[in-house]
Amino acid sequence: MLVFKLWFLGVTLACLGSCQSQEPFDTKETRFLLGTIVEFTVFHHDEDLALYAIQQAVAEMQNVEHQFTVHGDAANSVQAFNRASVGQKVFLDIEVEQLLQQSISIHHQTHGAFDPTLGNLIQKWGFSSDNKPSKPLDLNTIRSALAASGVEYVQRDEKYTWSKKKEDLNLDFGAIAKGLAIDKGVESLKHAGIKHAIINAGGDMRILGNHGGKPWKVGIRHPRRTKALGWLPVSDDVSIVTSGDYERYFMYEGNRYHHIIDPSTGLPSSVSMSVTVSAPTATIADALSTAMFILGFEKGLPLIENLVGVEALWVDAKQKVHMSSGMQSWVNIE
Numbered sequence: 001m002l003v004f005k006l007w008f009l010g011v012t013l014a015c016l017g018s019c020q021s022q023e024p025f026d027t028k029e030t031r032f033l034l035g036t037i038v039e040f041t042v043f044h045h046d047e048d049l050a051l052y053a054i055q056q057a058v059a060e061m062q063n064v065e066h067q068f069t070v071h072g073d074a075a076n077s078v079q080a081f082n083r084a085s086v087g088q089k090v091f092l093d094i095e096v097e098q099l100l101q102q103s104i105s106i107h108h109q110t111h112g113a114f115d116p117t118l119g120n121l122i123q124k125w126g127f128s129s130d131n132k133p134s135k136p137l138d139l140n141t142i143r144s145a146l147a148a149s150g151v152e153y154v155q156r157d158e159k160y161t162w163s164k165k166k167e168d169l170n171l172d173f174g175a176i177a178k179g180l181a182i183d184k185g186v187e188s189l190k191h192a193g194i195k196h197a198i199i200n201a202g203g204d205m206r207i208l209g210n211h212g213g214k215p216w217k218v219g220i221r222h223p224r225r226t227k228a229l230g231w232l233p234v235s236d237d238v239s240i241v242t243s244g245d246y247e248r249y250f251m252y253e254g255n256r257y258h259h260i261i262d263p264s265t266g267l268p269s270s271v272s273m274s275v276t277v278s279a280p281t282a283t284i285a286d287a288l289s290t291a292m293f294i295l296g297f298e299k300g301l302p303l304i305e306n307l308v309g310v311e312a313l314w315v316d317a318k319q320k321v322h323m324s325s326g327m328q329s330w331v332n333i334e
């Protein structure tokens with residue numbers, strides 16, 4: 001009898017423990033990755049599982065960073081391509097080849113605004129270097145660096161094997177690889193059994209599921225104010241990415257110089273202050289937010305309206321807000 005009572009007590013206690021932990025809650029972790037602070041929020045009743053899933057996502061995202069970074073001495077295939085001379089065949093990682101091909105097609109789709117071959121010029125501007133720039137480049141430097149760019153000078157010789165046709169042409173995936181990392185991170189979370197989560201890499205996000213049956217509330221930053229511009233209710237699987245002129249910039253003689261470069265001039269683009277894009281994947285949202293920043297509302301809107309599952313919000317150079325039709329009925333402006 002005593003044995004039965006103890007067994008019963010054990011079952012009751014075990015049930016109490018697990019019954020209590022059936023309620024899901026937020027597990028939050030932050031890491032410094034991809035040059036920014038990445039915040040993971042996992043909504044699940046098992047904290048150990050949530051932490052394990054986040055750990056897996058971090059590892060995936062670190063892999064993407066190592067594969068694509070052009071900073072430091074990562075022995076990756078992007079840096080090997082950048083160091084190669086004209087005609088030298090370079091073996092690219094599968095993921096690099098795929099992202100390069102996707103980048104080239106986004107380049108054409110965005111009328112050249114998104115350009116993965118701007119590496120030489122981007123490096124000369126130096127916004128991502130340790131020594132932050134404080135003076136604009138002179139026009140001759142811009143001209144010669146621009147001459148070393150162009151997707152037509154990147155050639156696929158055979159599967160995974162690429163070469164350049166222009167001396168000093170460098171690849172730079174700074175406007176798209178963070179998106180890919182977020183997507184890979186989210187795939188890891190899903191693989192570990194997580195259904196409700198957010199990965200937020202410095203304002204570039206992908207959102208999974210919901211928050212206890214309610215949509216997640218995603219704020220849109222205002223490019224000049226501390227108060228949010230508005231927010232979006234988000235459920236299911238959507239990515240929301242913002243590109244802004246406030247991320248990396250310096251002021252010189254009253255003008256703002258920042259890290260989003262218009263390939264047609266070689267100068268920081270001046271038509272927008274920020275652009276927020278939603279898309280099914282963070283890879284697409286990341287690339288398009290950069291491209292839409294450069295194209296501006298008037299040239300960019302027709303493109304966005306033609307894409308299924310993609311919406312955009314522009315804050316133009318005069319702080320006027322413009323939106324795609326789907327964004328108008330979705331966003332809550334504060």
Ligand code: ADP
Pocket residue numbers: 113114115116118122127128172173174175176178204242243244247259260261262263286289290294
């Ligand atoms: P953030 O890195 O702040 O999220 P973006 O996604 O807009 O911002 O990416 C900006 C980065 O993309 C720059 O630091 C640079 O590496 C690269 N870049 C700048 N201009 C272009 C361009 N026109 N096309 C493709 N990449 C660009």
Ligand code: MG
Pocket residue numbers: 174175176243285286287288289290
């Ligand atoms: Mg981008």
